Amino acid sequence: MAGKTLYDKLWDDHLVKQRDDGSALIYIDRQLLHEVTSPQAFEGLRLANRKPWRIDANIATPDHNVPTTDRDKGIDGIVDPVSRTQVETLDKNCDEFGILEFKIKDQRQGIVHVIGPEQGATLPGMSIVCGDSHTSTHGAFGCLAHGIGTSEVEHVLATQCLVQKKMKNMLVKVNGKLGAGVTGKDVVLAIIGKIGTAGGTGYAIEFGGEAIRGLSMEGRMTICNMAIEGGARVGMVAVDDITIDYVKGRPFSPKGETWDKAVEYWRTLHSDDDAVFDKVVELDGSAIKPQVSWGTSPEMVTGVDGSVPDPAKEEDPIKREGIVRALKYMGLRPNQKITDIQLDRVFIGSCTNSRIEDLREAAAVVKGRKVAASLKQAMVVPGSGLVKAQAEQEGLDKIFIEAGLEWRDPGCSMCLAMNADKLGQGEHCASTSNRNFEGRQGFGGRTHLVSPAMAAAAAVSGHFVDVRELLN
Amino acid sequence: MRAFTQHQGIVAPMDRSNVDTDMIIPKQFLKSIKRTGFGPNLFDELRYLDEGKPDQDCSNRPVNPDFVLNQDRYKSASVLLARRNFGCGSSREHAPWALDDFGFRVIIAPSFADIFYNNCFKNGLLPIVLDEEIVDKLFQETEANEGYELTVDLEAQTVTTPSGESYSFDVDNFRRHCLLNGLDDIGVTLEDADAIRAYEDARRQTAPWLFNAGN
Numbered sequence: 268m269a270g271k272t273l274y275d276k277l278w279d280d281h282l283v284k285q286r287d288d289g290s291a292l293i294y295i296d297r298q299l300l301h302e303v304t305s306p307q308a309f310e311g312l313r314l315a316n317r318k319p320w321r322i323d324a325n326i327a328t329p330d331h332n333v334p335t336t337d338r339d340k341g342i343d344g345i346v347d348p349v350s351r352t353q354v355e356t357l358d359k360n361c362d363e364f365g366i367l368e369f370k371i372k373d374q375r376q377g378i379v380h381v382i383g384p385e386q387g388a389t390l391p392g393m394s395i396v397c398g399d400s401h402t403s404t405h406g407a408f409g410c411l412a413h414g415i416g417t418s419e420v421e422h423v424l425a426t427q428c429l430v431q432k433k434m435k436n437m438l439v440k441v442n443g444k445l446g447a448g449v450t451g452k453d454v455v456l457a458i459i460g461k462i463g464t465a466g467g468t469g470y471a472i473e474f475g476g477e478a479i480r481g482l483s484m485e486g487r488m489t490i491c492n493m494a495i496e497g498g499a500r501v502g503m504v505a506v507d508d509i510t511i512d513y514v515k516g517r518p519f520s521p522k523g524e525t526w527d528k529a530v531e532y533w534r535t536l537h538s539d540d541d542a543v544f545d546k547v548v549e550l551d552g553s554a555i556k557p558q559v560s561w562g563t564s565p566e567m568v569t570g571v572d573g574s575v576p577d578p579a580k581e582e583d584p585i586k587r588e589g590i591v592r593a594l595k596y597m598g599l600r601p602n603q604k605i606t607d608i609q610l611d612r613v614f615i616g617s618c619t620n621s622r623i624e625d626l627r628e629a630a631a632v633v634k635g636r637k638v639a640a641s642l643k644q645a646m647v648v649p650g651s652g653l654v655k656a657q658a659e660q661e662g663l664d665k666i667f668i669e670a671g672l673e674w675r676d677p678g679c680s681m682c683l684a685m686n687a688d689k690l691g692q693g694e695h696c697a698s699t700s701n702r703n704f705e706g707r708q709g710f711g712g713r714t715h716l717v718s719p720a721m722a723a724a725a726a727v728s729g730h731f732v733d734v735r736e737l738l739n
Numbered sequence: 740m741r742a743f744t745q746h747q748g749i750v751a752p753m754d755r756s757n758v759d760t761d762m763i764i765p766k767q768f769l770k771s772i773k774r775t776g777f778g779p780n781l782f783d784e785l786r787y788l789d790e791g792k793p794d795q796d797c798s799n800r801p802v803n804p805d806f807v808l809n810q811d812r813y814k815s816a817s818v819l820l821a822r823r824n825f826g827c828g829s830s831r832e833h834a835p836w837a838l839d840d841f842g843f844r845v846i847i848a849p850s851f852a853d854i855f856y857n858n859c860f861k862n863g864l865l866p867i868v869l870d871e872e873i874v875d876k877l878f879q880e881t882e883a884n885e886g887y888e889l890t891v892d893l894e895a896q897t898v899t900t901p902s903g904e905s906y907s908f909d910v911d912n913f914r915r916h917c918l919l920n921g922l923d924d925i926g927v928t929l930e931d932a933d934a935i936r937a938y939e940d941a942r943r944q945t946a947p948w949l950f951n952a953g954n
């Protein structure tokens with residue numbers, strides 16, 4: 268019999284019951300909750316007179332709606348009454364059911380996908396869900412982690428299980444070493460550019476190969492975070508020393524003997540040598556350049572030295588139509604050079620790139636430089652209160668502020684612009700977030716997805732430049 | 740949940756691929772703590788020329804005359820015909836809620852994003868995958884014939900055109916069963932409460948750190 272993939276192992280370890288009709292009950296170890304996708308789930312529980320199955324498996328925090336200024340005002344700092352109600356509703360629900368919540372003024376508050384790993388609430392081998400598609404982030408720890416809808420949030424609250432069908436296995440192998448100035452973000456954008464936004468649909472993706480093994484946990488989280496942009500609900504990386512070192516000593520991590528026992532198990536969380544994948548995609552990591560998205564879908568991406576495509580050269584009529592529409596929305600010309608795209612704003616943040624290492628990379632580029640006068644705004648939004656504190660301890664805040672970037676309080680912010688941070692109509696933004704859909708960062712806004720280093724380079728230049736030129 | 744057995748309705752063609760959930764229902768409407776009332780804001784940025792706000796009366800807003808759902812012939816559509824990778828993006832269930840609230844019961848496309856596909860079933864909406872060539876043909880027929888209707892039979896797993904052509908589609912058994920009977924799947928899972936407890940007991944022994952609430 269062939270060996271098992273990492274996904275097979277995680278699946279088997281969480282299988283409560285295989286049903287005759289092909290569906291299965293999968294046990295969920297951890298659920299993360301936030302204010303946007305949970306209110307209707309709690310309401311559903313109440314209406315059906317049900318109780319949460321296991322309260323201690325849940326952790327909550329508000330992130331999507333929170334303002335990134337005046338944090339000391341707490342909930343009163345939320346100007347929009349509808350947003351405020353949503354955050355208040357989360358507080359009320361967590362208080363009523365006794366669920367641990369890092370409230371708006373708690374230093375541990377932050378974007379759900381940042382705080383899970385930071386607290387050790389995300390541990391290798393766990394099954395993790397959240398009413399948010401970027402839950403795939405936690406797969407970086409060798410977890411079975413995926414986004415779910417609100418009905419499933421309610422289902423997990425009530426039963427600690429999900430009804431699932433096993434996905435297929437896909438291996439994305441990034442060979443070789445990454446060049447200087449090339450980050451996890453560039454790798455994942457290059458992968459999506461290659462497989463397309465539906466390339467991973469129906470698959471659980473494992474990211475492997477030398478380039479992935481060489482990445483820090485932050486880099487791996489960035490990659491798994493965007494598995495969903497490649498169509499896969501689940502993205503994973505096998506456990507190794509880097510994973511275990513990251514987890515050690517965190518508030519929710521096991522201690523003493525239990526730690527040793529856990530580590531022994533975690534060391535088994537990798538695909539066996541003879542495991543068979545349904546699909547394998549390989550990339551040469553050493554050939555990946557810093558990436559920039561030019562269109563309205565994350566697969567519309569190219570190297571910084573490239574150009575906007577010419578729809579006339581696309582043979583597939585549906586794709587051609589997609590390019591024409593994207594160029595119109597983005598206000599770009601066919602064959603325009605990426606480095607000729609002028610920017611209005613720069614956003615460094617989101618669950619893709621708002622961890623300490625991301626901020627260090629951005630700070631290294633802007634240090635001693637100034638934000639281009641042509642920009643309306645450049646902002647840095649740390650992923651959590653603890654990331655913010657750490658950055659301030661390292662003096663990164665001063666580097667950003669001296670260069671002319673705004674230093675904000677933690678939250679999702681301009682990643683989806685549910686709070687006050689958004690793009691104006693027609694504005695171009697270099698953004699470290701994960702989606703460049705029409706209107707994502709504000710009505711009529713134009714998003715270009717890049718790494719933190721590339722966003723920083725764009726901030727000091729006013730247009731895209733190859734960050735490697737600034738690092739030399 | 741509302742049961743789905745058969746449905747016959749007017750078809751609206753949404754002729755673009757990779758329609759994402761931000762397009763289906765923009766984020767400002769996700770601030771609601773309710774499940775209903777999203778219909779007037781379905782495809783808000785495509786449907787109206789101004790920027791939509793939550794809790795606003797949409798009847799006086801400037802509409803985009805080119806957008807398909809603003810054309811009289813499609814206003815009462817209940818079957819949405821779509822292109823590749825429909826529903827990609829976020830996990831927001833507000834997307835199926837908005838489609839449902841508008842009056843859609845069926846969505847037909849060559850492929851769907853996983854989370855969206857799953858969310859539809861939880862809300863009595865039926866997503867149907869048909870081959871790209873068949874979808875192409877349905878687009879042509881819909882656009883050529885005003886009042887074009889399709890009949891969908893979940894029991895028989897068929898989509899039938901006005902001229903009597905019939906296409907079969909796949910759907911997995913559990914989802915089909917829940918939808919046909921309008922079952923609450925939490926109730927179904929809780930029938931296995933003993934199995935869940937047995938799993939937990941065993942797991943507590945082998946992996947005690949998973950049951951440690953931390954500090």
Ligand code: SF4
Pocket residue numbers: 330331378379380399401617618619678679682683700701
């Ligand atoms: S940062 Fe963006 S992608 Fe991440 S959870 Fe928040 S809104 Fe979603």
